[in-house]
Amino acid sequence: MKQHNHLFTSESVTEGHPDKIADQISDAILDAIMAKDPLGRVACETAVTTGLAFVIGEITTDTYVEMRDIIRDTIEQAGYDHPGFGFDAETCGVIVSIQKQSPDIAQGVDAGGAGDQGMMFGFACDETPELMPMPIQLAHQLARQLARVRKDKTLAYLGPDGKTQVTIEYVDGRPRRVDTVVLSAQHTEDVSLDRIRDDLRELVLEQVVPAKMLDQRSTIHVNPTGRFVLGGPRADAGVTGRKIIVDSYGGYARHGGGCFSGKDPSKVDRSGAYAARYVAKNIVAAGLASHCEIQVAYAIGVRRPVSIFVETFGTERVPVATIEQLVNKHFDLSPLEIIRELELRRPIYKQTAAYGHFGRSDLDLPWERTDKADLLAAEAGVQRLQVVESQDG
Numbered sequence: 001m002k003q004h005n006h007l008f009t010s011e012s013v014t015e016g017h018p019d020k021i022a023d024q025i026s027d028a029i030l031d032a033i034m035a036k037d038p039l040g041r042v043a044c045e046t047a048v049t050t051g052l053a054f055v056i057g058e059i060t061t062d063t064y065v066e067m068r069d070i071i072r073d074t075i076e077q078a079g080y081d082h083p084g085f086g087f088d089a090e091t092c093g094v095i096v097s098i099q100k101q102s103p104d105i106a107q108g109v110d111a112g113g114a115g116d117q118g119m120m121f122g123f124a125c126d127e128t129p130e131l132m133p134m135p136i137q138l139a140h141q142l143a144r145q146l147a148r149v150r151k152d153k154t155l156a157y158l159g160p161d162g163k164t165q166v167t168i169e170y171v172d173g174r175p176r177r178v179d180t181v182v183l184s185a186q187h188t189e190d191v192s193l194d195r196i197r198d199d200l201r202e203l204v205l206e207q208v209v210p211a212k213m214l215d216q217r218s219t220i221h222v223n224p225t226g227r228f229v230l231g232g233p234r235a236d237a238g239v240t241g242r243k244i245i246v247d248s249y250g251g252y253a254r255h256g257g258g259c260f261s262g263k264d265p266s267k268v269d270r271s272g273a274y275a276a277r278y279v280a281k282n283i284v285a286a287g288l289a290s291h292c293e294i295q296v297a298y299a300i301g302v303r304r305p306v307s308i309f310v311e312t313f314g315t316e317r318v319p320v321a322t323i324e325q326l327v328n329k330h331f332d333l334s335p336l337e338i339i340r341e342l343e344l345r346r347p348i349y350k351q352t353a354a355y356g357h358f359g360r361s362d363l364d365l366p367w368e369r370t371d372k373a374d375l376l377a378a379e380a381g382v383q384r385l386q387v388v389e390s391q392d393g
Contacts, residue, residue, distance in 0.1 A: 010250025
């Protein structure tokens with residue numbers, strides 16, 4: 001039988017990418033408020049550009065946090081701790097313009113309803129131990145490795161900004177090999193392109209991508225323009241919520257359009273997407289399907305979802321109707337119950353603002369737990385999926 005082949009590509013970025021700086025600032029402010037006022041309402045947007053960080057939004061809280069200090073600390077932690085790369089935490093300008101949440105929105109949320117209308121998607125598949133699509137998972141691991149060798153001074157010439165991209169060849173729907181990898185890393189003036197290419201192949205690519213996934217046809221691009229000295233906010237303005245595909249599934253699954261960062265859990269853009277991932281991951285971990293996508297949708301101020309949709313792409317091992325019944329029986333997707341079950345009123349968000357919100361084996365994130373998989377498998381009468389633990393950390 002003839003095999004069907006196709007290529008699929010996903011990208012990631014490092015914590016020093018301008019859009020990710022913005023995401024991290026927004027979530028750092030959220031965490032600071034959650035630490036003191038778990039019931040605080042936060043909708044915080046950030047923009048960064050040459051020499052300037054600008055934070056706007058709506059925040060309602062009984063506590064006080066020093067936002068300017070949080071902003072500067074976050075920029076420094078992202079790697080911009082001196083003027084050499086054109087953006088410096090100590091000297092950049094900081095502008096903050098915050099107002100309270102609209103009382104018209106607040107009255108619906110206070111009653112336990114969703115903070116907005118919208119639809120969210122969650123996804124899981126059995127391509128990796130983290131139950132994530134392989135292209136985005138490898139792209140994130142490469143981006144984290146880029147940051148790691150910069151921060152530990154293994155490659156001291158690297159700058160904070162960087163991007164990765166991975167193309168996987170699929171054969172009959174299963175990942176077979178790495179077709180193309182792109183590594184783009186900011187660097188100082190005094191290093192040659194040949195050295196960068198040799199170093200990133202050895203110390204980044206080969207540390208992440210399994211050798212068995214590479215072959216003579218695999219193409220590796222390292223800084224393909226030849227030069228990446230000017231980067232970060234000096235080269236490109238960054239804005240909160242502009243890397244939503246990097247944050248989720250790398251385009252492998254659908255996305256409702258709402259970003260995560262800077263939003264407290266009453267915003268279903270965030271909590272609904274986390275809950276949908278939790279449901280999908282438990283379904284795949286239970287062995288009910290090898291691929292599962294969950295859509296959940298809400299109306300502002302309404303407690304119950306207006307719809308829940310289960311898609312298994314023909315990979316189900318039990319009837320989809322059975323899976324739907326199990327979802328309705330064992331997962332309460334009302335906003336208040338999501339917040340309670342996933343313990344979302346905690347300062348846990350900044351750590352998700354770079355390298356993905358899902359598939360994070362390096363973090364203990366409640367929506368990544370598979371604590372209902374055994375129950376689902378038992379009630380469906382199937383054997384639970386056996387997963388090899390990830391070594392990523």
